[in-house]
Amino acid sequence: VTTLADVARAAAVSPSTVSRYLSGQLRLQPATERRIQQAVQVLKYIPNASAKRLAGGSTGVLGLVLPDMSNPFFASFADATAQAALGHDLTIMLCATRDSRENEERYTDLLAARAVDGLIYVGMHARNPRLAQAIADGLPVVIVDELLEEVPSVSTISVDNFSGAFQATRYLTGLGHRCVAYVGGPAELMTEKERRRGYTAALGQAGLGQQDDLMFSGPYSEDTGVSALPRILTHPSRPTAVFCASDYTALGLLSAVDLLGVTVPGDLSVVGFDDAQVVRYTRPKLTTVRQPVSALAAGAVDLVLERVGDASAGPRQLVLPVELIVRDSAAPPAQPPVTGRTLE
Amino acid sequence: VTTLADVARAAAVSPSTVSRYLSGQLRLQPATERRIQQAVQVLKYIPNASAKRLAGGSTGVLGLVLPDMSNPFFASFADATAQAALGHDLTIMLCATRDSRENEERYTDLLAARAVDGLIYVGMHARNPRLAQAIADGLPVVIVDELLEEVPSVSTISVDNFSGAFQATRYLTGLGHRCVAYVGGPAELMTEKERRRGYTAALGQAGLGQQDDLMFSGPYSEDTGVSALPRILTHPSRPTAVFCASDYTALGLLSAVDLLGVTVPGDLSVVGFDDAQVVRYTRPKLTTVRQPVSALAAGAVDLVLERVGDASAGPRQLVLPVELIVRDSAAPPAQPPVTGRTLE
DNA sequence: GTGAAAGCGCTAACAA
DNA sequence: TTGTTAGCGCTTTCAC
Numbered sequence: 001v002t003t004l005a006d007v008a009r010a011a012a013v014s015p016s017t018v019s020r021y022l023s024g025q026l027r028l029q030p031a032t033e034r035r036i037q038q039a040v041q042v043l044k045y046i047p048n049a050s051a052k053r054l055a056g057g058s059t060g061v062l063g064l065v066l067p068d069m070s071n072p073f074f075a076s077f078a079d080a081t082a083q084a085a086l087g088h089d090l091t092i093m094l095c096a097t098r099d100s101r102e103n104e105e106r107y108t109d110l111l112a113a114r115a116v117d118g119l120i121y122v123g124m125h126a127r128n129p130r131l132a133q134a135i136a137d138g139l140p141v142v143i144v145d146e147l148l149e150e151v152p153s154v155s156t157i158s159v160d161n162f163s164g165a166f167q168a169t170r171y172l173t174g175l176g177h178r179c180v181a182y183v184g185g186p187a188e189l190m191t192e193k194e195r196r197r198g199y200t201a202a203l204g205q206a207g208l209g210q211q212d213d214l215m216f217s218g219p220y221s222e223d224t225g226v227s228a229l230p231r232i233l234t235h236p237s238r239p240t241a242v243f244c245a246s247d248y249t250a251l252g253l254l255s256a257v258d259l260l261g262v263t264v265p266g267d268l269s270v271v272g273f274d275d276a277q278v279v280r281y282t283r284p285k286l287t288t289v290r291q292p293v294s295a296l297a298a299g300a301v302d303l304v305l306e307r308v309g310d311a312s313a314g315p316r317q318l319v320l321p322v323e324l325i326v327r328d329s330a331a332p333p334a335q336p337p338v339t340g341r342t343l344e
Numbered sequence: 345v346t347t348l349a350d351v352a353r354a355a356a357v358s359p360s361t362v363s364r365y366l367s368g369q370l371r372l373q374p375a376t377e378r379r380i381q382q383a384v385q386v387l388k389y390i391p392n393a394s395a396k397r398l399a400g401g402s403t404g405v406l407g408l409v410l411p412d413m414s415n416p417f418f419a420s421f422a423d424a425t426a427q428a429a430l431g432h433d434l435t436i437m438l439c440a441t442r443d444s445r446e447n448e449e450r451y452t453d454l455l456a457a458r459a460v461d462g463l464i465y466v467g468m469h470a471r472n473p474r475l476a477q478a479i480a481d482g483l484p485v486v487i488v489d490e491l492l493e494e495v496p497s498v499s500t501i502s503v504d505n506f507s508g509a510f511q512a513t514r515y516l517t518g519l520g521h522r523c524v525a526y527v528g529g530p531a532e533l534m535t536e537k538e539r540r541r542g543y544t545a546a547l548g549q550a551g552l553g554q555q556d557d558l559m560f561s562g563p564y565s566e567d568t569g570v571s572a573l574p575r576i577l578t579h580p581s582r583p584t585a586v587f588c589a590s591d592y593t594a595l596g597l598l599s600a601v602d603l604l605g606v607t608v609p610g611d612l613s614v615v616g617f618d619d620a621q622v623v624r625y626t627r628p629k630l631t632t633v634r635q636p637v638s639a640l641a642a643g644a645v646d647l648v649l650e651r652v653g654d655a656s657a658g659p660r661q662l663v664l665p666v667e668l669i670v671r672d673s674a675a676p677p678a679q680p681p682v683t684g685r686t687l688e
Numbered sequence: 689g690t691g692a693a694a695g696c697g698c699t700a701a702c703a704a
Numbered sequence: 705t706t707g708t709t710a711g712c713g714c715t716t717t718c719a720c
Contacts, residue, residue, distance in 0.1 A: 001481070003697055014707045019699060028705065044477065049459035050397035051697035054712045059394065060454070061437070068423065070621060075419030079412065082440045086447060091454055092438040093405070096426045103430060110404070110435055115393035133388065137345070222625050255625035277414060278622050281566050281599035347713055358691045363715060372689065395713035398696050691720075696713105703708070 002043040010039035022047070062304060063116040065095040065107065067124050071220065071248065072276045073291070074123060077144070080297030081120060088305060090117070097124070104128060112139070118304035120144060123189075140307035142300050146190045155303040157296060157318040161191050164289040164322035165198025168243050168271045171287075171324055173206035176332045177241040177269060180208070182215040183228045183253065184245040192217065195245040195273065214239060218249075225252030233260055233268075240333040241269035247276040247288055254282055254329070269330035284328035292320050346387040354383035366391070406648060407460040409439040409451065411468050415564065415592065416620045417635070418467060421488075424641030425464060432649060434461070441468070448472060456483070462648035464488060467533075484651035486644050490534045499647040501640060501662040505535050508633035508666035509542025512587050512615045515631075515668055517550035520676045521585040521613060524552070526559040527572045527597065528589040536561065539589040539617065558583060562593075569596030577604055577612075584677040585613035591620040591632055598626055598673070613674035628672035636664050 008015040013032060020026035021036055039045070053059045062085050066074045082092045093116055095107040108130040111119060119134075122144035135141050135154060145158040172180050182199045185192040200210050214235060218224030225244060232239055244250035250272035254264060262268050264284055272279060275290035299318055307313050352359040357376060364370035365380055383389070397403045406429050410418045426436045437460055439451040452474045455463060463478075466488035479485050479498060489502040516524050526543045529536040544554050558579060562568030569588060576583055588594035594616035598608060606612050608628055616623060619634035643662055651657050 004699095005697075015697090016699075016708080017706055020706090023699085026705080032706090046453075046456050046458075048398075048697050049454070049457040050394055050403060051712090052457075052699080053394035054392075054398045054696085054714085055698040055700080057699090057712080064438070069413075069426070070416075070420045070423050072414075072416055072419065072622075075416065075422075076414045078419075078422075078438065079414050079440050079442075082413070082438050083442065083447075086450055089450070091451070091459075094408070094422065094426050094436040094438045096423050098423075098427065103427075106430060106433070107435070109390070110393070112390050113393040113396075114390075115435075222621075226625075251622070251625050255627060255629075258627055277566075278416075278595070281570075281595050283599060283602055283627060285599075348715095349713080359714080360692080360716075361690055364690095367715085370689080376689090392713055395696095396715080398698085398712085399714040399716080401696080401715090689720100692718090694715105694717085696715085699710100699712085701708105701710085704706085 002045040004045070004047070006043055007036065007039045007045045010043060011035040058308070059115060059117050060090055061093050061116045062090050062301065063093045063095055063107075063111045063119045064122070065097065065111075065119060065124075066122045067097055067099050069094075069096050071123075072278060073220075073247075073274050073293075076277070076293050077122060077297055080294045081301060084294075084298040084301040088301065090301075099124070105130070108134070112137075117308050118142070120300045120304060121146070122300075138311055140304050140311075142303040142307075144296065144300050153315050155307065155315040155317065157299045157303055157320070158190070159291050159296060159320045159322045161194035161322075162198040162201070164273060164291075164324075165195035165243065165245065166202045167198075167322070167324045168273065168289050169199045169202030170205065171326070172241040172243060172269060172271060172330060173202060173208065175241070175269065175330060177239075178208060178333075179214070179237045179239040179241070181228075181232045181235070181239040181242040182245070183225060183232075183242060183249050184215065184217040185220040185224075185249075187217055192245060199243055199245075211237060220246040220248055222248050222252030222255070225249035225254070226256045229253050229256045230260060233262060239268070241271075241330065244270065244272045247272040247274040247279050247286065250286055250288070250329075251279065251282060254286070265329055265331035266334060269333070271324075271330050275325055280327075282329075287327045287330045288325055290323045290325045292322070295320055346389040348389070348391070350387055351380065351383045351389045354387060355379040402461050402652070403459060404434055405437050405460045406434050406645065407437045407439055407451075407455045407463045408466070409441065409455075409463060409468075410466045411441055411443050413438075413440050415467075416622060417564075417591075417618050417637075420621070420637050421466060421641055424638045425645060428638075428642040428645040432645065434645070434649075443468070449474070452478070456481075461652045462486070464644045464648060465490070466644075482655055484648045484655075486647040488640065488644050497659050499651065499659040499661065501643045501647055501664070502534070503635050503640060503664045503666045505538035505666075506542040506545070508617060508635075508668075509539035509587065509589065510546045511542075511666070511668045512617065512633050513543045513546030514549065515670070516585045516587060516613060516615060516674060517546060517552065519585070519613065519674060521583075522552060522677075523558070523581045523583040523585070525572075525576045525579070525583040525586040526589070527569060527576075527586060527593050528559065528561040529564040529568075529593075531561055536589060543587055543589075555581060564590040564592055566592050566596030566599070569593035569598070570600045573597045573600045574604060577606060583612070585615075585674065588614065588616045591616040591618040591623045591630065594630055594632070594673075595623065595626060598630070609673050609675035610678060613677070615668075615674050619669055624671075626673075631671045631674045632669055634667045634669045636666070639664055
């Protein structure tokens with residue numbers, strides 16, 4: 001294995017010259033330059049990353065902590081993050097916790113060991129004491145789609161969940177729906193809170209009251225949608241539409257409609273949230289709120305780097321706009337609404 | 345930031361004692377032990393990963409190279425790999441190439457810099473010269489779902505693609521289908537070759553000839569399925585079933601059937617390959633060949649580690665069995681087949 | 689059982 | 705411009 005010293009020897013210069021030349025902070029005489037290039041070529045020199053890290057202080061690695069890669073939203077976020085990071089010559093260390101306390105701790109240990117230059121936390125509450133410690137020690141962290149009240153001085157980036165939910169719900173009320181159900185996510189997540197707030201606000205603006213027993217929640221998974229459907233359909237208010245705070249719950253819900261003998265959007269309109277790749281191929285194609293995943297990931301990477309570069313940089317909070325993508329899963333209600341029916 | 349030396353000083357022992365104690369290769373007197381533990385606690389000592397790597401030689405990181413995380417199969421493979429790696433106290437460095445030559449090279453550079461202990465290559469041809477160099481230099485590599493003729497001495501692991509395709513196709517012919525179309529993947533991939541071979545073999549066993557113009561190919565993506573469908577339906581042989589070598593093409597195909605006025609499985613039976621999470625929620629639920637993703641990932645990790653531990657260990661080839669999962673997308677053909685019809 | 693000392697391969701003052 | 709010299713924090717012979 002070739003080292004810097006070998007190259008230096010072969011090129012008859014000092015190691016530091018090679019080091020600085022290779023890192024581009026040195027312009028030297030053509031002759032010397034050629035000799036070094038030759039040596040690198042011939043000896044097939046590849047700088048040792050570990051040594052670089054120890055000496056240089058930075059690792060060139062960003063940690064990406066997320067609950068679960070089998071959720072396509074996180075998967076595409078991870079993809080986008082890796083892509084954005086590569087643009088800065090950084091790589092991603094994947095930390096999928098699967099919501100297991102043990103996994104989380106193992107990863108936190110590894111991460112706290114200065115194995116990464118910064119951390120991107122997504123889709124989960126970072127109520128980790130060791131993480132808090134690491135942050136206090138100066139580890140740059142950015143939280144995606146969550147607000148951390150407990151941990152100050154952390155940058156955050158998220159989409160405008162409130163607005164997205166508002167747009168989706170208003171779209172449904174605008175279509176003439178007077179009773180719109182809601183299927184959300186885990187109560188502790190900020191995304192859930194904001195989306196629910198947006199839903200409620202849109203209902204209020206349309207002069208419709210919310211009904212607590214028309215609002216369901218569970219993990220952002222297909223099963224949540226599957227199990228919510230029968231309860232929606234048998235509800236006395238007879239909702240004609242449902243806003244799902246995740247494409248995956250919408251997908252689950254859609255998969256169950258046949259069994260219950262209803263058609264979408266004929267009997268029930270459905271709007272999702274995320275614009276996952278797959279919902280372009282469901283039947284009917286899902287109307288949904290698009291999250292700008294690439295921008296979210298790129299923004300997250302930029303925010304960490306901002307603090308990697310300048311430890312004294314203050315934390316920032318970014319909110320990205322979302323967009324309603326109209327497809328085929330929502331339509332006006334079949335029968336004209338009867339006044340007062342939602343209150344019957 | 346606390347270092348080993350700080351701990352040693354606080355515990356009034358030498359750095360080497362602390363080092364060996366912490367790495368578990370030393371049993372020392374209760375009193376000393378307590379002092380060290382105290383010091384670690386109080387000083388919040390966390391060993392520096394970079395230093396460990398430089399001195400110890402191993403990085404604790406496995407590189408995972410795949411084309412694209414937005415393909416759910418790769419995503420869940422990545423998830424499973426991270427999980428398996430964590431079990432060995434290893435983390436995963438994510439390298440999503442997006443089939444871009446440039447990305448691949450960037451990653452290869454990073455990887456060749458001994459930034460990882462080993463490499464898991466999945467879903468793509470590793471025809472990378474620098475990679476070949478790294479392998480020659482002793483970097484342990486395992487290829488998932490591909491056979492590398494060019495690169496010897498590399499371990500491989502894959503599912504039994506031939507058998508899976510064979511089972512799927514035989515299931516269809518067993519149902520009474522006399523004309524079964526095939527929608528496959530990129531011709532250069534081993535998975536495609538093997539699945540096509542399995543399909544052909546099953547057709548042969550059923551006494552049915554293959555028809556080249558009934559075999560389609562393209563990326564393992566939804567669009568491939570979407571565009572194959574009309575060509576299948578208008579084919580003179582009037583296929584009553586189709587085997588898709590990927591769930592995603594099957595999904596695309598399924599999404600297009602309404603437009604073309606056919607029903608599944610009434611008019612057309614469909615079988616996929618992968619058993620992606622999402623196909624449990626399509627309508628109809630997809631009958632498909634299940635890939636044992638967790639076992640595949642765990643096996644891949646084990647294979648790399650085998651060679652990390654013992655550089656002289658010979659390469660191994662593992663093949664995992666697959667299983668046909670019968671759901672609702674395939675049924676006997678509507679009309680009894682007419683003899684000779686497939687040749688008309 | 690414990691310690692001293694020599695690196696691992698690189699970067700970055702500081703000189704020259 | 706280029707070279708010299710210390711380390712970065714840890715592991716690991718090798719003595720004691």
